[in-house]
Amino acid sequence: CCLETHGIVADWRAEGLTVYISTQDTVGIRNELAHAFGLSRSRVRVISDFTGGGFGSKFGAGDYGHAAVALSRQAGAPVRLVLDRAEEQTATGNRPSTWQRLRLGAKRDGTLTALSLLSYGSAGVALGAGVGTVAQAMYACPNFAMAQYDVLMHTSPGCAMRAPGNVQGAFALEQLIDHLAEKLDLDPIVLRDRIDPSAVRRAERRLGAERFGWNRRRPAGADSGPIKRGLGMAQSFWPGLVQSRAACEVRLLRDGSVEVRSSVQDIGSGIRTVLAQVVAEELSLQPEEISVRIGDTDFPPGPFSGGSMTTGSLTPAARKAAYRLRLRLMTEAARTLDTALETLTLRDGQVFTAAAPTQGHSFRDIIRKINREEISEVAHRDADYSGFRVPFGDGDGGYARENLGGVQFAEVAVDSETGVVRVRRVVAAHDCGRPMNPLQIESQIHGGIVQWLSFALFENRVLDRHSGRMLNANLESYKIAGAREVPEIDVLLLQNYTASSATGAAGVGEPANIATAAAIANAVHNAIGVRVTELPMTPVRILAALGKSQPRG
Numbered sequence: 294c295c296l297e298t299h300g301i302v303a304d305w306r307a308e309g310l311t312v313y314i315s316t317q318d319t320v321g322i323r324n325e326l327a328h329a330f331g332l333s334r335s336r337v338r339v340i341s342d343f344t345g346g347g348f349g350s351k352f353g354a355g356d357y358g359h360a361a362v363a364l365s366r367q368a369g370a371p372v373r374l375v376l377d378r379a380e381e382q383t384a385t386g387n388r389p390s391t392w393q394r395l396r397l398g399a400k401r402d403g404t405l406t407a408l409s410l411l412s413y414g415s416a417g418v419a420l421g422a423g424v425g426t427v428a429q430a431m432y433a434c435p436n437f438a439m440a441q442y443d444v445l446m447h448t449s450p451g452c453a454m455r456a457p458g459n460v461q462g463a464f465a466l467e468q469l470i471d472h473l474a475e476k477l478d479l480d481p482i483v484l485r486d487r488i489d490p491s492a493v494r495r496a497e498r499r500l501g502a503e504r505f506g507w508n509r510r511r512p513a514g515a516d517s518g519p520i521k522r523g524l525g526m527a528q529s530f531w532p533g534l535v536q537s538r539a540a541c542e543v544r545l546l547r548d549g550s551v552e553v554r555s556s557v558q559d560i561g562s563g564i565r566t567v568l569a570q571v572v573a574e575e576l577s578l579q580p581e582e583i584s585v586r587i588g589d590t591d592f593p594p595g596p597f598s599g600g601s602m603t604t605g606s607l608t609p610a611a612r613k614a615a616y617r618l619r620l621r622l623m624t625e626a627a628r629t630l631d632t633a634l635e636t637l638t639l640r641d642g643q644v645f646t647a648a649a650p651t652q653g654h655s656f657r658d659i660i661r662k663i664n665r666e667e668i669s670e671v672a673h674r675d676a677d678y679s680g681f682r683v684p685f686g687d688g689d690g691g692y693a694r695e696n697l698g699g700v701q702f703a704e705v706a707v708d709s710e711t712g713v714v715r716v717r718r719v720v721a722a723h724d725c726g727r728p729m730n731p732l733q734i735e736s737q738i739h740g741g742i743v744q745w746l747s748f749a750l751f752e753n754r755v756l757d758r759h760s761g762r763m764l765n766a767n768l769e770s771y772k773i774a775g776a777r778e779v780p781e782i783d784v785l786l787l788q789n790y791t792a793s794s795a796t797g798a799a800g801v802g803e804p805a806n807i808a809t810a811a812a813i814a815n816a817v818h819n820a821i822g823v824r825v826t827e828l829p830m831t832p833v834r835i836l837a838a839l840g841k842s843q844p845r846g
Contacts, residue, residue, distance in 0.1 A: 294773055297345025299385050300375035301358045305365040309336035314358060317347040318597035319556045320538070322354050323590045326362060329354075341588040344560040348744075349453030349599060350386045351560075357384070382766040386452025387754060389414050389422035391461040395469045397434075403477055403487045405434040414461075415444045416451025417761070425459035427807070428466045430696070431530045432488045448761040453599065456531060456803035460745060460810060467527035467811035468824060475513070481526060481815070482507065493789055494528055497700040497722035500785050501526070505702040505720040514822025519710045522717075523820025526702045529807030531601060532693045533726075533799050535681065539606040539674040540593035543572055543614040545622065546667045549657030551576060552584045557595025557607055559587060561740075562802060563733040564603055570729060571608050571796060575615035577639045593671050601697065601800025604729055606674050609795035614672035621668055622659060629662045630654065677793040699723035699804045701742070703812040704780075707820040709839060712832030716746055716778070716813055722785040723804055727797035734801055735784045741805030742782055747774035749810035753829050 295315075302313040310332060316322050319339040327337045344351065354362075357374050365372040376384065391414040398407040410429075414422025423441040454460075474484040482498050489495065502508075510524040542554045553568050569583040586592065596606040619639065626644045627634040636647040643653030660668065681692035704718040721738050728734055751772040755764045765771045791797055810828065818824045823838045836842040 294768065294771075295346035295348065295350065295381065298376045298378065298381040299351065299355060299357060300373075301354070301361045302371055302373045303358070303361040303365040304371040305362065305369070309338065310362065310365075311338045311340065312358075312362070313340050314354070315344050315347075315351060316341050316558060317344065317349075317351045317560055317599055319558050319588060319590050320594045321352060321597055322358070325354050326358070329359060330362060330366070337590070339590045341558045343588070344558055344598075347560045347598065348455045349457060352453070352597065352599065355385060378768060379766040382771065383449050383763050386419070386450055387417070388454035389416040389451035389458075391422060391424050391458075393424060393461070393465040395428065395465050397469060397473065399473055399477070401477065403473070403479055403484045405432055405488055407436040408432075408434045409438040410440070412441045413444050414441070414458075415446045415448070417446050417448035419450035419452070421453070421457065422451060423458045424462035424465070425457070426532075427459050427462035427530050431466065431528065432470070433490050434488075446761065448756055449763065455741070455744065456529075456807045459529070459531060459803070459807050460748065463527060463529060463807050463811045464814060464828065465826075467808065468814055468818070468826065471525070471815045471818070472824070485528065489528070491696070491698060493724050493787065494698050494700055497698075497724070497785070497787055498526075500787070501700050501702055501720050501722035504722075504783060504785055505704075505718075507702065510819065513819050516820070519708060521707045521709055521820040523705050523707065523816040523818065524702065525705070525812050525815030525817070525819050526700060527808040527811035527815055529699045529701070529804045531697045531803045531807065533605065533697045534600040534602040535674065535677070535692050536596035536602055536606045537674050537676070537692060538594050539596040539610050540671060541568070541595070541607060541611040541614050542593050542669060542671045543611070543618045544667050544669040545618060545656060545660060547657070547660055547665065549655055549660065550584060551578065551582065551656075552586060553611060554586045554592040555595040555607060555611075556590045556592045557587050557603065558598055560598045562598070562603060562737060563730065564598075564607065566733065567604055567608060567729045568611050571611045572615040575612055576619055576642070578642045582642065596674075601802040601804065603800065605726065605794070605799045608729065608798050610672045610674045612795045613675070614670045617670035617672060618668065621670065622656065625663045625668075626654065626659045629659060675794075679793065697725060697799055697801070697804045699801075699808060701808040701812045703809075703816040705813060705816040705820055707817060707835060709821060712835035712839075712841075714750055714813075714817060714830055714832075714835060716750075716780040716816075718781045718783070719746075719809070719812070720783045720785065721805070722787060723801055724787040724789040725801040725804070726793070726799035727790050728786055728788060729796065729798050731786055734786060737801050738784050738805040739782050741802070742809050743774055743779055745806040745809035746778065746780070746813065748828065749813045750774070750778070750829050750831070753831070
């Protein structure tokens with residue numbers, strides 16, 4: 294349910310094609326349209342100033358985009374095509390469904406001995422309905438078996454949806470781990486301390502439990518009244534991803550202003566602000582003094598915005614470009630001021646000499662003295678200092694690095710007479726390397742929690758069994774969480790300085806939401822004493838789990 298539906302303006306002219314489109318990948322759209330319409334990439338320009346939500350659905354041009362370009366070519370005029378809400382929910386991809394069966398073996402102390410996963414998923418007429426690698430990668434287990442199947446169905450296609458598969462995978466796995474803890478009469482945190490090799494998640498469990506008040510947790514179904522309260526927790530796993538095609542240009546213009554340029558698009562995570570921060574720090578300026586221009590394939594190629602990789606991919610390139618620009622500026626200043634380079638310092642946007650430490654020379658003064666309109670540096674994303682672990686994707690320059698994760702705690706109140714579940718509070722402890730902008734990171738985590746609370750309790754695509762058509766393609770009968778459903782959210786940000794790159798940054802978009810539904814499900818079990826293993830956890834399903842009604846649909 295992107296706030297901005299898919300839309301495009303295609304303008305075909307003799308000199309080339311210009312496309313204005315709501316997308317998560319300007320470079321990918323350019324390459325796709327160039328190939329489809331027999332154009333060289335140099336004759337296709339893609340512009341995306343802002344993108345009002347994507348969540349994985351806006352990587353390709355889609356049928357609507359190809360249609361708009363073809364119509365513009367035939368008409369010899371710009372063509373605008375924007376989907377309405379019903380088209381958005383039926384024609385642009387949906388989160389795939391999944392059915393899972395998990396089995397595990399463990400010793401009496403909780404040590405895992407074997408784990409098996411069987412899943413069937415459907416993305417309709419598309420593929421990609423797996424449940425990720427959470428079961429395989431989260432916990433230490435010497436014996437693991439997995440089989441994941443795509444089942445093709447006559448329904449609209451699926452697509453990636455913010456941590457594709459891993460949300461569904463965590464929902465099943467984390468309930469199973471809690472079930473094991475109950476069987477062994479262990480606290481769920483104690484069990485995870487024994488089987489989870491991640492030192493970062495161990496710290497997040499400890500800090501999160503203290504902030505949340507985990508010691509208030511009581512045995513499952515302990516409340517005697519109709520309103521039953523419960524506490525639950527769950528963890529997330531996501532492979533830290535980097536795209537090496539990421540590039541950035543930093544320019545110093547004749548008037549002394551600094552401009553950053555990259556084709557990267559901002560889908561709401563605030564990459565403009567982060568780029569301004571990184572470049573300003575390197576050039577001893579304030580972020581508001583940096584002009585950031587993005588979302589245009591005429592600029593150096595930026596990464597696509599997905600997989601929690603944008604900040605970790607682009608900020609090292611931005612810093613390297615700014616460093617090179619600084620070095621050139623200081624070299625030119627040393628020549629112009631007739632002094633040695635090592636005697637110069639850069640402070641508050643001015644160059645100072647050792648001979649006159651209080652008399653600064655502005656950027657504008659220096660670039661005018663060397664008689665240039667601008668000086669510019671372009672840098673690409675290098676490999677991490679310790680290298681990348683493994684390639685991923687289709688050979689488009691993607692690599693996996695250190696794993697990311699998080700721990701989330703949820704408090705719920707379940708009305709055992711009506712079946713209504715209300716999430717009262719969520720505490721989320723996360724790490725994403727060196728935090729670039731803590732306020733923006735908190736905003737990402739808030740968004741992940743709200744979005745996947747909606748997934749856990751409300752969102753349900755109703756399909757006609759005969760035709761495969763979606764029957765509730767609107768925002769009236771397709772329910773999503775609103776302001777009244779948003780709980781108190783408390784974010785704990787763990788600063789994990791891995792020193793893996795020039796900025797040490799990683800993403801948090803996917804880890805922010807993977808554990809939410811599982812934590813709510815474990816809290817519901819703690820409240821009512823029975824497990825709900827089907828989503829969404831509607832009142833009808835809660836009452837059915839309590840033996841008070843029969844489930845419907």
